[in-house]
Amino acid sequence: MAKHIYVIRHCEAHGQSSDASLTEQGFQQAEVLADFFTDKKIDRIITSPFLRAIQTIEPLSKRGNINIEIDERLAERILSTRDLPDWYEKLQATFTDMDLKFDNGESSNEAMKRIVNVVEKTFKSESEHTMIVSHGNIMTLLLKNYNSDVDFQFWTLLSNPDVFQLSVKDHEVTLERIWE
Secondary structure: OOOEEEEEOOOEOOOOOOOOOOOOHHHHHHHHHHHHOOOOOOOEEOOOOOHHHHHHHHHHHHHHHEEEEHHHHHHHOOOOOOOOOOHHHHHHHHHHHOOOOOOOOHHHHHHHHHHHHHHHHHOOOOOOEEEEEOHHHHHHHHHHHHOOOOOHEEEEEEEOOOOEEEEOOOOOEEEEOOOO
Protein backbone atom coordinates (compact mmCIF):
# COMPACT_ATOMS: atom_id res chain seq x y z
CA MET A 1 0.00 0.00 0.00
CA ALA A 2 1.34 3.42 -0.95
CA LYS A 3 1.19 6.31 1.49
CA HIS A 4 1.11 9.94 0.40
CA ILE A 5 2.08 13.14 2.15
CA TYR A 6 1.22 16.46 0.60
CA VAL A 7 3.88 18.95 1.69
CA ILE A 8 2.45 22.46 1.44
CA ARG A 9 4.12 25.83 1.69
CA HIS A 10 1.82 28.46 3.18
CA CYS A 11 0.04 31.09 1.11
CA GLU A 12 1.18 34.73 0.76
CA ALA A 13 1.60 36.40 4.17
CA HIS A 14 2.28 39.80 5.75
CA GLY A 15 5.82 38.93 6.86
CA GLN A 16 7.88 36.28 8.57
CA SER A 17 6.93 36.52 12.26
CA SER A 18 5.10 33.59 13.80
CA ASP A 19 1.94 35.68 14.10
CA ALA A 20 2.02 37.10 10.54
CA SER A 21 -1.38 36.71 8.92
CA LEU A 22 -2.15 35.89 5.33
CA THR A 23 -2.63 38.82 2.97
CA GLU A 24 -5.96 39.32 1.22
CA GLN A 25 -4.46 37.49 -1.77
CA GLY A 26 -3.20 34.80 0.62
CA PHE A 27 -6.74 34.14 1.87
CA GLN A 28 -7.89 33.84 -1.76
CA GLN A 29 -5.00 31.44 -2.45
CA ALA A 30 -6.10 29.33 0.54
CA GLU A 31 -9.54 28.93 -1.07
CA VAL A 32 -7.92 27.96 -4.40
CA LEU A 33 -5.75 25.46 -2.53
CA ALA A 34 -8.85 23.92 -0.93
CA ASP A 35 -10.41 23.66 -4.42
CA PHE A 36 -7.22 21.99 -5.69
CA PHE A 37 -7.66 19.19 -3.15
CA THR A 38 -11.41 18.71 -3.73
CA ASP A 39 -10.94 15.36 -5.50
CA LYS A 40 -8.10 14.10 -3.27
CA LYS A 41 -8.61 11.99 -0.18
CA ILE A 42 -7.15 13.54 2.98
CA ASP A 43 -7.03 11.63 6.28
CA ARG A 44 -4.98 13.99 8.39
CA ILE A 45 -3.69 17.59 8.48
CA ILE A 46 -0.57 18.54 10.44
CA THR A 47 0.62 22.14 10.44
CA SER A 48 3.23 24.50 11.73
CA PRO A 49 2.05 26.56 14.72
CA PHE A 50 2.63 29.78 12.73
CA LEU A 51 -0.60 31.66 11.98
CA ARG A 52 0.00 31.85 8.21
CA ALA A 53 0.31 28.06 7.98
CA ILE A 54 -2.87 27.49 9.98
CA GLN A 55 -4.80 30.06 7.93
CA THR A 56 -3.56 28.41 4.72
CA ILE A 57 -5.21 25.11 5.52
CA GLU A 58 -8.34 26.25 7.41
CA PRO A 59 -10.62 26.38 4.33
CA LEU A 60 -9.76 22.79 3.41
CA SER A 61 -10.04 21.66 7.03
CA LYS A 62 -13.52 23.17 7.32
CA ARG A 63 -14.74 21.78 3.98
CA GLY A 64 -13.53 18.27 4.79
CA ASN A 65 -14.29 18.46 8.51
CA ILE A 66 -10.70 17.42 9.21
CA ASN A 67 -9.06 18.36 12.49
CA ILE A 68 -5.87 20.45 12.27
CA GLU A 69 -2.99 19.07 14.34
CA ILE A 70 -0.29 21.56 15.38
CA ASP A 71 3.30 20.31 15.42
CA GLU A 72 6.06 22.65 16.64
CA ARG A 73 8.61 20.73 14.55
CA LEU A 74 7.01 22.18 11.40
CA ALA A 75 7.80 25.78 12.40
CA GLU A 76 10.10 27.67 10.05
CA ARG A 77 13.79 27.19 10.53
CA ILE A 78 15.51 29.79 12.69
CA LEU A 79 18.49 31.11 10.74
CA SER A 80 19.53 33.41 13.61
CA THR A 81 17.96 35.09 16.62
CA ARG A 82 19.46 38.42 15.61
CA ASP A 83 18.71 40.51 12.55
CA LEU A 84 20.96 39.60 9.62
CA PRO A 85 21.07 42.31 6.94
CA ASP A 86 22.82 39.79 4.65
CA TRP A 87 20.44 36.95 5.53
CA TYR A 88 19.99 35.92 1.88
CA GLU A 89 23.72 35.22 1.42
CA LYS A 90 23.89 33.54 4.83
CA LEU A 91 20.93 31.32 3.98
CA GLN A 92 22.58 30.39 0.68
CA ALA A 93 25.77 29.46 2.55
CA THR A 94 23.81 27.04 4.76
CA PHE A 95 22.90 25.01 1.69
CA THR A 96 26.61 24.57 0.91
CA ASP A 97 27.70 23.92 4.50
CA MET A 98 24.81 22.01 6.05
CA ASP A 99 26.31 22.34 9.56
CA LEU A 100 26.79 26.13 9.37
CA LYS A 101 24.76 28.05 11.94
CA PHE A 102 24.45 31.63 13.13
CA ASP A 103 23.67 33.20 16.54
CA ASN A 104 21.30 30.73 18.23
CA GLY A 105 19.97 29.55 14.89
CA GLU A 106 19.67 26.06 13.46
CA SER A 107 21.97 24.50 10.93
CA SER A 108 20.38 23.04 7.80
CA ASN A 109 21.06 19.55 9.16
CA GLU A 110 19.35 20.33 12.49
CA ALA A 111 16.26 21.78 10.82
CA MET A 112 16.16 18.95 8.28
CA LYS A 113 16.29 16.34 11.03
CA ARG A 114 13.38 18.04 12.83
CA ILE A 115 11.00 18.02 9.84
CA VAL A 116 12.13 14.62 8.48
CA ASN A 117 11.23 13.17 11.87
CA VAL A 118 7.63 14.36 11.39
CA VAL A 119 7.44 12.88 7.89
CA GLU A 120 8.97 9.52 8.83
CA LYS A 121 6.62 9.20 11.80
CA THR A 122 3.70 10.09 9.51
CA PHE A 123 4.71 7.43 6.98
CA LYS A 124 4.61 4.88 9.83
CA SER A 125 1.15 6.03 11.00
CA GLU A 126 -2.20 4.60 9.94
CA SER A 127 -2.94 7.62 7.71
CA GLU A 128 -2.66 7.00 3.98
CA HIS A 129 -3.11 10.62 2.83
CA THR A 130 -1.65 13.30 5.09
CA MET A 131 -1.09 17.03 4.58
CA ILE A 132 1.86 18.78 6.18
CA VAL A 133 1.73 22.59 6.07
CA SER A 134 4.97 24.42 6.69
CA HIS A 135 7.39 27.03 5.36
CA GLY A 136 9.70 27.48 2.40
CA ASN A 137 13.13 27.04 3.95
CA ILE A 138 12.41 24.05 6.16
CA MET A 139 10.24 22.49 3.44
CA THR A 140 13.16 22.76 1.00
CA LEU A 141 15.39 20.99 3.52
CA LEU A 142 12.80 18.23 3.86
CA LEU A 143 12.67 17.74 0.10
CA LYS A 144 16.49 17.82 -0.05
CA ASN A 145 16.51 14.85 2.32
CA TYR A 146 14.67 12.81 -0.32
CA ASN A 147 16.31 14.35 -3.41
CA SER A 148 19.92 15.56 -3.19
CA ASP A 149 19.41 17.79 -6.25
CA VAL A 150 17.21 20.13 -4.17
CA ASP A 151 19.30 23.19 -3.34
CA PHE A 152 19.20 26.93 -2.62
CA GLN A 153 18.13 27.66 -6.21
CA PHE A 154 15.20 25.28 -5.71
CA TRP A 155 14.14 27.33 -2.67
CA THR A 156 14.22 30.55 -4.73
CA LEU A 157 11.75 29.03 -7.22
CA LEU A 158 9.10 28.03 -4.67
CA SER A 159 5.74 29.76 -4.87
CA ASN A 160 3.22 30.73 -2.21
CA PRO A 161 1.50 28.38 -1.91
CA ASP A 162 3.36 25.40 -3.27
CA VAL A 163 2.56 21.69 -3.07
CA PHE A 164 4.71 18.59 -3.35
CA GLN A 165 3.67 14.99 -3.00
CA LEU A 166 5.91 12.56 -1.16
CA SER A 167 4.86 8.96 -1.67
CA VAL A 168 6.28 5.82 -0.15
CA LYS A 169 5.72 2.32 -1.46
CA ASP A 170 7.86 -0.71 -0.68
CA HIS A 171 10.22 1.57 1.31
CA GLU A 172 10.90 3.73 -1.76
CA VAL A 173 10.10 7.44 -1.50
CA THR A 174 9.21 9.46 -4.57
CA LEU A 175 8.86 13.22 -4.80
CA GLU A 176 6.74 15.23 -7.23
CA ARG A 177 5.70 18.86 -7.46
CA ILE A 178 1.96 18.87 -8.09
CA TRP A 179 1.18 22.61 -7.84
CA GLU A 180 1.04 24.61 -11.07
